[in-house]
Amino acid sequence: MYVFMKEKEKLKTFIPQDEIHELLEKTKNPDPVRVKEILAKSLSKERLEPEETATLLNVEDRDLIEEMFIAARKLKETIYGNRIVLFAPLYIGNECVNDCVYCGFRTSNKKVLRKTLTEEELKEEVKALVNKGHKRLIVVYGEHSKYSPQFIAKTIDIIYNTKLGNGEIRRVNVNAAPQSVEGYKIIKSVGIGTFQIFQETYHYPTYKKLHPKGPKSNFAWRLYGLDRAMMAGIDDVGIGALFGLYDWKFEVMGLLYHTIHLEERFGVGPHTISFPRIEPAVNTPFSQKPPHPVSDFDFKRLVSIIRLSVPYTGMILTARERPDLRDEVIKLGVSQIDAGSSIGVGSYSNKDPETVKKSQFLLADRRSLDEVIRELMKSGFIPSFCTACYRAGRTGEHFMEFAIPGFVKRFCTPNAIFTLTEYLCDYATQETKEIGWKLIEKEIEKMDDGIKEAVKKGVERIKRGERDVRF
Numbered sequence: 473m474y475v476f477m478k479e480k481e482k483l484k485t486f487i488p489q490d491e492i493h494e495l496l497e498k499t500k501n502p503d504p505v506r507v508k509e510i511l512a513k514s515l516s517k518e519r520l521e522p523e524e525t526a527t528l529l530n531v532e533d534r535d536l537i538e539e540m541f542i543a544a545r546k547l548k549e550t551i552y553g554n555r556i557v558l559f560a561p562l563y564i565g566n567e568c569v570n571d572c573v574y575c576g577f578r579t580s581n582k583k584v585l586r587k588t589l590t591e592e593e594l595k596e597e598v599k600a601l602v603n604k605g606h607k608r609l610i611v612v613y614g615e616h617s618k619y620s621p622q623f624i625a626k627t628i629d630i631i632y633n634t635k636l637g638n639g640e641i642r643r644v645n646v647n648a649a650p651q652s653v654e655g656y657k658i659i660k661s662v663g664i665g666t667f668q669i670f671q672e673t674y675h676y677p678t679y680k681k682l683h684p685k686g687p688k689s690n691f692a693w694r695l696y697g698l699d700r701a702m703m704a705g706i707d708d709v710g711i712g713a714l715f716g717l718y719d720w721k722f723e724v725m726g727l728l729y730h731t732i733h734l735e736e737r738f739g740v741g742p743h744t745i746s747f748p749r750i751e752p753a754v755n756t757p758f759s760q761k762p763p764h765p766v767s768d769f770d771f772k773r774l775v776s777i778i779r780l781s782v783p784y785t786g787m788i789l790t791a792r793e794r795p796d797l798r799d800e801v802i803k804l805g806v807s808q809i810d811a812g813s814s815i816g817v818g819s820y821s822n823k824d825p826e827t828v829k830k831s832q833f834l835l836a837d838r839r840s841l842d843e844v845i846r847e848l849m850k851s852g853f854i855p856s857f858c859t860a861c862y863r864a865g866r867t868g869e870h871f872m873e874f875a876i877p878g879f880v881k882r883f884c885t886p887n888a889i890f891t892l893t894e895y896l897c898d899y900a901t902q903e904t905k906e907i908g909w910k911l912i913e914k915e916i917e918k919m920d921d922g923i924k925e926a927v928k929k930g931v932e933r934i935k936r937g938e939r940d941v942r943f
């Protein structure tokens with residue numbers, strides 16, 4: 473198997489570098505009839521083949537691009553409805569032995585203060601997050617011998633056991649360095665949600681150039697990192713590319729080939745796909761002027777093409793993006809966003825201005841969780857903190873949402889309403905409550921008679937003080 477192979481300059485993996493270039497070349501100036509055929513295939517909920525995605529990537533005609541946006545919106549609405557799942561990132565430690573040129577945490581960056589949360593500090597961070605209403609986190613670590621699988625497992629265990637009032641964290645996802653199968657098993661044992669690894673760039677020569685040092689310089693070890701997670705029994709894995717490092721069209725193709733590889737090898741594709749764009753990081757000139765910047769318009773294209781190419785996968789949009797753009801992009805296919813985020817180590821509980829020096833990069837969306845929730849509801853979305861599937865052992869919920877007719881109506885929308893009700897009772901401002909209660913009433917009215925009464929009863933139980941009501 474390639475993972476254990478010594479790396480050669482021309483590495484053979486499931487990312488066929490030359491084939492991707494050839495496909496992108498061959499499908500230039502696509503025939504509009506062919507494009508419409510592909511959009512129809514997406515709308516019938518089929519995953520696209522590389523040649524089809526390459527064709528969509530080569531659409532340059534504005535009217536056809538608009539048709540692509542319309543198809544992506546339609547696909548999202550019909551499969552996933554109007555829920556948006558909310559989470560927050562929690563940085564545990566920023567020590568790192570790698571030297572990724574775009575990242576503020578890279579080992580050669582002497583202007584970043586290195587910090588790993590102590591147990592007490594971690595508990596304070598969790599309480600601060602719970603106190604705002606969060607239920608789902610992604611925990612983030614640099615790559616360092618301090619952050620062993622045992623350490624990661626321990627921090628997650630502390631998070632689950634730190635409760636405050638009615639609140640608690642119910643799902644912890646992880647973004648950390650790739651592990652060995654044994655390492656993943658240790659982390660899995662404390663009950664994690666998704667394990668995320670972003671390949672950053674699927675273009676091998678660019679990868680080699682931008683990751684000059686440390687374990688991350690091994691392209692294949694990282695590329696097969698989620699294979700090992702699945703071999704260890706972690707069912708939900710998240711892939712991603714960091715946009716701005718190389719041609720965005722190549723990266724979308726990379727994400728698709730990665731998806732196909734996981735499908736073929738494990739019978740199921742990734743749980744989520746992330747598509748961060750590079751943000752400016754402290755003392756990191758590369759991040760201020762990335763070599764392949766992606767315009768807002770192209771960003772919308774790539775989000776809609778990922779949605780159309782892999783209809784069954786969750787898509788994550790982060791607070792790296794500006795609020796106005798986030799609103800537009802969510803409609804194109806996004807299912808999860810972070811809100812009220814702070815990405816300095818210790819920055820939820822400690823408002824010290826020095827924390828920015830412990831931050832990885834700067835966020836463009838600095839709205840509070842309450843503000844984001846209010847604005848989502850004003851735009852007709854139901855903010856959700858649902859963790860029901862994962863806790864009921866229904867892993868791969870995005871797949872079920874997509875594959876089982878009526879699943880969203882029967883499970884996702886009611887559970888979104890229940891978790892929103894908890895939020896309104898325990899954490900919302902007056903203004904948010906007013907909008908929220910109206911939205912809940914309206915959403916319940918739209919429901920089929922079969923479940924309407926059960927949802928009404930669930931909401932009443934929560935209002936009377938019960939928590940964690942779910943289907």
Ligand code: SAM
Pocket residue numbers: 574575576577612613614615647648649650669670672713714748749750751752753759792832833
């Ligand atoms: N150290 C682990 C790793 O590299 O996989 C996990 C944590 S790392 C902080 C998480 C992600 O942050 C990286 O995978 C990368 O995509 C992203 N990132 C790094 N620098 C960034 C920047 N300047 N702007 C936006 N995202 C960045």
Ligand code: SF4
Pocket residue numbers: 568569570571572575576577578579613614615688
């Ligand atoms: Fe370290 Fe991850 Fe940043 Fe690279 S991206 S320098 S591995 S924290």
